Amino acid sequence: MTFRMKGAAGAFALAAALLQGCNSEPQSEATQAAASSTEAAAIAISGAWTRETAPGQSTGGGFMTIANPGSEADRLVSATSPAAGEVQVHTVSMDNGVMRMRQLEDGLEIPAGGTVELKPGSFHLMLIGLKQPLTAGGTVPLVLHFEKAGDVEVSLEVQPVTATGPAGTDQPMGEMDHSGMAGHEG
Incomplete structure (x- = not known):
């Protein structure tokens, strides 16, 4: 191998690059997996829940x-669960009442340093083709697939x-204030 360098700076840069190459070892699968786990840790999930379903409900x-405490936006691109044939990322909108x-075909952006809430009547995951009814007190395993953070495992707690x-934070549906809705008197 022959190199032509101009000046001491070029020779120094070449020597540094060659020494770096001599000292580096190929990354093992364990090292790569650890790096992947660290990336996934950049996304934090809290309050994961679902509602129980009736027999036959699909x-x-x-x-x-x-939450994305990182300095770059990420995107929830999809999700999977052994409890459902398909899991889609959805949004809800009002159209003429x-x-x-x-479905959000391009997924859902999680802004850098931001938080996105998946909740009824808004962004949520739709579990389609349930393999059995969801029973209060149970859990549903789920894997969220993020564009940058990779896969994050979550367990949805099944609520009534x-x-x-999620448990301990909800308001019974019978006590909701409907006074601002058309056709409701309070």
Whole structure:
């Protein structure tokens, strides 16, 4: 191998590069896995829950808070669960007074230093093709697939059908204030 260098700076840079190459070892699978786990740790999940379903019900919702303390935005691109045939990332919008759900084909951005709440009537996960009813007190395993952080394992706690949030935080549905809604008097 022949190199032509101009000046001492070029020779020094070449020597440093060659020494670095001599001292580096190929990364083992364990080292690569540890690096991947560290990246996944950049996303924090809290309050993961779902509602119980009735026998024969084929869909359910998944809710949680996703925090990204990192300095770069990330994106929840998909999710999987052995409890469902498919899991989609959804949003809800109002269209002429009708609430409509739709899949977010490009996933959901989690802003740098920000938090996104997946909750009923807003962003959520839709579990489609449930393999068995979800029973209050149980859990649903889920893997969230992020564009940068990679895979993050989550367990959804199954709450009663009347729940409006994770255990200990919800308000019974019968006590909700509907006075601001059309057709309701309070």
